[in-house]
Amino acid sequence: MAGSIRRHWKRWLIAGAATVAVLCTAGPFIYINYVQDKPPAALSLDDPPGSDSSGSSSGPGEDVDGAWQVGSGSQAGYRVDEVLFGQNVTAVGRTEKVTGELEIEGNRAVSGSFTVDLASVKSDSDQRDGQFRGRVMNTERYPEATFELTEPVDFGSAPAVGEQVGAKASGELTVHGETNPVSFELDAQRTADGFRVNGSIPVTFADYGIQAPDFGGIAVEDEGNIEFLLAFDRA
Template sequence: MARTGSGRWKRRLIVGVAADALVGVGGPYVYINYIQDDPPAALSLDSPPTAPESASGSGDQAGRSVQGSWRVGSGSQAGYRVDEVLFGQNTTAVGRTGQVTGGLKIEGTQAVSGSFTVDLASVRSDSDQRDSQFRGRVMNTERYPDATFELAEPVDFGSVPDVNEQVTGEATGDLTVHGQTSSVTFDLTAQRTADGFRVNGSIPVTFADYGIDAPNFGGIAVEDEGTVEFLLAFAPA
């Protein structure tokens, strides 16, 4: 009888350990694949605004109207996208904010100078816990409240687009995050609108380049690299 009781106890222990393992692995799998919403799609110009008929004009007219200074206006967004491993399950974390400021100067077909600043303390994702870690241990937004990008050389888009047309260029500049600055180069896409234009881009970021430890916490392991995404709507300055 003693052996039978011991055998039952061992079986219960094995079942308990197996159940814990199922919850530890299966729980995140169920959450990520059946409960959690899909991460937002990358910021892009795939759904352009519809321009009023009166705003559509010739390329020459559009060319004259973009010359000069512009400011980052309402409807702009910026944030981060990074891959995570949540208790063994792959997922993607996305945080964004509309608190973006900046400006741009255009001469001919070139953006000759420009910069934008993102209020990091206002960035939000779908997780309060992640946001708290982002503002605190990861980014220390009390000490480093902003991220900034500034052009180091002109961006030549090749032509001035008509309303709703898109053009591309390559930007090189200085990205400052967490109090450290690195030179970055990335692709830009610009699109004319009825009363301005929008600019979209994605900047690869390696956390170690900015003195940021990989933000791992509470069963979540984060990749060493991510991206800064932005979609900027420019209005006349």
């Protein structure tokens, strides 16, 4: 009798352990693939502009020489790959609290910078946002990320309203109290009353003294991107 009970207990324990293993594996898969929302697409000039760009003029539009400032409709944030309990996910956080300025001469941006309020960056997870503001970025001490041009950006020509041109930008990125040189491709688009600029800056976390999170079943890749879509108005 006692032996039979022990055998039953063993079977129940084995079945229980197997059930837990299945739940630990299948649970995150089901949540990520069927419950959790898909991450937003990368910021793009295909996104609707905040200012009116519906003008159909094919002409060059207003002269762009002079001073410009980041206006409404601008966004910036991060995109990084995570491993969540063995499942690959993409984490995206964004904010509209972006400021900046740009000086244009002819077809070149001769100076400019933009600043992102990191404490206002939000993703689809309050827990992730708490870790981002706290142990990851320490936004109380380092509340902002800043990019500043160190070389002119040559767009080649002034596009007509609605048209896009590409260029390469070089400058200095300051994050978490550390500054590094960066270069990346960007796109610019004329609107009826200004223009928009879109790009993605690759970031290796160790270069900025940031330790990629790795705790509680969550691991983050060592590299990510700062995405931005800036709408410029006359200063």
